[in-house]
Amino acid sequence: MIQPPKDLRRKEKLEAFDRLLTIMDELRLNCPWDKKQTLETIRHLTIEETYELSDAIINENLDEVKKEIGDLMLHMVFYSKIADEKGAFDVADALSAISDKLVHRHPHIYGDVQADDEEAVKANWEKIKLKEKGNVSVLGGVPNSLPALVKAIRIQDKARGIGFDWEKKEQVWEKVEEEMQEFKDEFNVDSDTPIDKQKAQAEFGDLLFSLVNYSRFIDIDPEEALERTNLKFIKRFQYLESESQKDGKSISDMSLDEMDEYWERAKSIK
Structure with missing residues (x-):
């Protein structure tokens, strides 16, 4: 197995994660809002944050990607803190579980299984998952x-x-x-x-x-292709709205031919 290069910032990363855990403990103890939250109340916020991360990735905005990753990391720590209070598991258990799963599902790295390309890795992954979860169907997951x-x-x-x-x-x-x-x-x-x-x-x-x-x-x-088309349509339609308004026109009173003129102009703008 090829060893990864030495991570010169590993200590800083661990300290940053430890700081987040400490802040979570303090907020759960002292903040009226954080004290009231449950797994159920945070769930919809996590979904929202996931879509915000998706937006940042599609927009190729790495600064926003960084922020959204931080938001999602907070949610994962929050869930783990609540579970710890319930005596179910803590963040160490969750991290150990995913580490164990990754090792188990990569026998071509941590075992003696041969997998020379991406397709072989994916096929092996699905077979292992099927055995792990005991699903009757491959599609059960x-x-x-x-x-x-x-x-x-x-x-x-x-x-x-x-x-x-x-x-x-x-x-x-x-x-x-x-x-x-x-x-x-x-x-x-x-x-x-x-x-x-x-x-x-x-x-x-x-x-x-x-x-x-x-x-x-x-x-x-x-999914990405359709979303990029959605964003393109929004941009062109908003151009139609703003430019027609500058010309003293109301979009609700314009004919389709008039709107098409602005639409064609919008298509030429990148």
């Missing part, structure tokens, strides 16, 4: 509360981990085109005939799922 797009990614990753996957991206694209045609059959854009909404919805879901599948084969994160 996918949280039910994940957003649908993220859930589709995780489902496909896990299926791929045990070898259930397409061999070539061309096959996946054929599936995309097949699902597109099936959706068009349910929702004919050239016809005014009422559609069967339930069937159309099912076919649209199949189409989205197949597009997510294809994105894996061309190494695109569909």
